Amino acid sequence: MSLAAFLELRGARAVVVGGGRVAARRARTLLDAGLVVHVIAPSVSQGLRDLPVTVEQRSYHAGDLAGAALVVAATDVDAVNDAVAAEARAAGVPVNHAGHAERGTLRFPAVMERDGVQIAVTTGRELPMLAQALAEATGPLLPDAAHLDAWSRRREAALNAAPDDRTAALAGLRDDIRAHLGLTGASA
Structure with missing residues (x-):
């Protein structure tokens, strides 16, 4: 089983090695998460060039991943993807191997x-x-924004309540959220 986690990497440097459709899709995902994306590939698709990324139009070389917080190996050459993944793993940097997910440490x-x-x-x-x-x-x-806002206000009020009232207020909020989602019975 994998570790499920949400990482806050806004502003961090991501390196995408590859210039095709898969690289563009991964670059969009990284940009949406707020990362600064650097692309290295001998040829780069127009779809990737249209994104706000930095592009080095050349082949990947060992050492290209220095300073990266996250790496994507998305070329159409397994040997290059394997080399990128190996370098990232050795540096302890999460890496997505687009050709063979099991060879990386990160899956999207x-x-x-x-x-x-x-x-x-x-x-x-x-x-x-x-x-x-x-x-x-x-x-x-x-849920929509209105429900989220109301639940957030209730949680904040509950956390600021006296200890005896806090437990009941949080239990009531939990029950309301579960009912909104169509769940019945005690939570797991």
């Missing part, structure tokens, strides 16, 4: 997001279409 989940609430789904197998379908199926469950 399917994500559904609304008003800051994110649900990320991975299958633990090479079934991204299942992960995407599951993420889409959860979309209708995501």
Whole structure:
């Protein structure tokens, strides 16, 4: 089983090695998360050039990953992706190997997001279409901003309440959230 985590990497440097469709898709994901993306590839698609990334149009060389907080190996050459993944692993930097996910240390989940609430789904197998379908199926469950704001105010009030009132207020909030999502019974 993998460790599920959300990382705050806004402003950190990400290196994408590769210039095609997959590299562009990964670069968009990284940009959406606030990373600063640097692309290294001998040829770069127009879709990737249209993104706010820095591009070095050349082959990958050992040492290119220095200073990266996250790496994506997305070329169409397994040997290059393997070399990128090996360098990143040796440096302790999370790396996504686009050709063979099991050779990297980072997998991109399917994500559904609304008003800051994110649900990320991975299958633990090479079934991204299942992960995407599951993420889409959860979309209708995501609360809107009005509910989130109301629940946040209630939580803040509960946390500032006297200890005896706090427990009851938080339990009531939990019950209301569960009811909104159509869940019954005690939470797990």
